[in-house]
Amino acid sequence: MPDRHVTSLTIPRPDDWHLHLRDGAMLQAVLPETTRHFGRAIIMPNLVPPVVTAEQAKAYRERIMNAMPPGGQFEPLMTLYLTEATDPADVRHAHEAGIATAVKLYPAGATTNSASGVRDFEKVRPVLEVMAEIGMPLCVHGEVTDSAIDIFDREAVFIDKVLKPLRKKVPDLKIVMEHVTTQDAVDYVRDSVKNLAATITTHHLIINRNHVLAGGIKPHFYCLPVAKRDTHRVALVQAAVSGDKRFFLGTDSAPHIDPLKLQACGCAGIFTATNTMSCLAEVFDAAARISKLEDFASRNGPKFYGLPVSEQTITLTKGDPVSYPTQIETADGPVTVFDPGFDLHWRVTC
Ligand code: DOR
Ligand code: ZN
Numbered sequence: 001m002p003d004r005h006v007t008s009l010t011i012p013r014p015d016d017w018h019l020h021l022r023d024g025a026m027l028q029a030v031l032p033e034t035t036r037h038f039g040r041a042i043i044m045p046n047l048v049p050p051v052v053t054a055e056q057a058k059a060y061r062e063r064i065m066n067a068m069p070p071g072g073q074f075e076p077l078m079t080l081y082l083t084e085a086t087d088p089a090d091v092r093h094a095h096e097a098g099i100a101t102a103v104k105l106y107p108a109g110a111t112t113n114s115a116s117g118v119r120d121f122e123k124v125r126p127v128l129e130v131m132a133e134i135g136m137p138l139c140v141h142g143e144v145t146d147s148a149i150d151i152f153d154r155e156a157v158f159i160d161k162v163l164k165p166l167r168k169k170v171p172d173l174k175i176v177m178e179h180v181t182t183q184d185a186v187d188y189v190r191d192s193v194k195n196l197a198a199t200i201t202t203h204h205l206i207i208n209r210n211h212v213l214a215g216g217i218k219p220h221f222y223c224l225p226v227a228k229r230d231t232h233r234v235a236l237v238q239a240a241v242s243g244d245k246r247f248f249l250g251t252d253s254a255p256h257i258d259p260l261k262l263q264a265c266g267c268a269g270i271f272t273a274t275n276t277m278s279c280l281a282e283v284f285d286a287a288a289r290i291s292k293l294e295d296f297a298s299r300n301g302p303k304f305y306g307l308p309v310s311e312q313t314i315t316l317t318k319g320d321p322v323s324y325p326t327q328i329e330t331a332d333g334p335v336t337v338f339d340p341g342f343d344l345h346w347r348v349t350c
Pocket of ligand 1: 046223224252270
């Protein structure tokens, strides 16, 4: 059936290859929003203090399992926060013991809680070499932090100044460029032969920088990397709906309570866990490519990570608009759910 006549779609239970669950009351409140539709997620380690060692990742995993809603069948895939002091032997142990799936690289100062990240990439080379040897992927926040570089150019400059040299030095390292936001990144991934993939968020498929800045500043659309001009968003949509195995979903759903978003220096992060699958279905349907949602959300990620595709399924059905809560209540305060700005017609059933 041509895609534009499809009104029901059953796909393997999707995974989220980039997710912030936080800790404590926030974890408790947001975890069910992800476990409702997703089977696994790569869990970001940028807590305060960050999750650096195997032992810390194991303890964080236990806190997540303890917060699991009843009947939840969700597998958190843990990551280690790479610092210049990270011990290669600990990373090897974390991977071999099944504690951590990947390592996360934040350039120091790039985003929320990234102060312990990497300044001198030569210092982490021994860790990267071990990871290449054992096949452990590196998840990269790909933005330079140099204040002289315009914020809209930081991803493209990162590719030239950091990623290209790094991939030359450690060619066997598997790298995920996370939350790509530019045509430049899409082209770079498409031109690669092996060991490189990219995640794309739900919100970067929907908003451009006008959503953030035109007609008044919209803190709930502010995230990092910041949304770019619309031509870049269109390039991301084309990559996502193409079925190309190197592109898959990483929502970067990043909850902050409203008072921390709505202030003079508001936090970066958009919370999309609740309505992501309906938003994505709308985007893929509008591109007449709903049948490719399965590759993007359920198949390409496990393939890159060398994991099995889920044997469970979810079903998306098109009909009257579906409503989602506008906010999630947490014991710390409310978290606003991403507003795509259009009706959502695809209902998810599990
Ligand atoms: O918008 C973002 N929020 N980007 C990031 O890289 C971090 C995240 C967070 O932790 O809030
Ligand atoms: Zn993130």
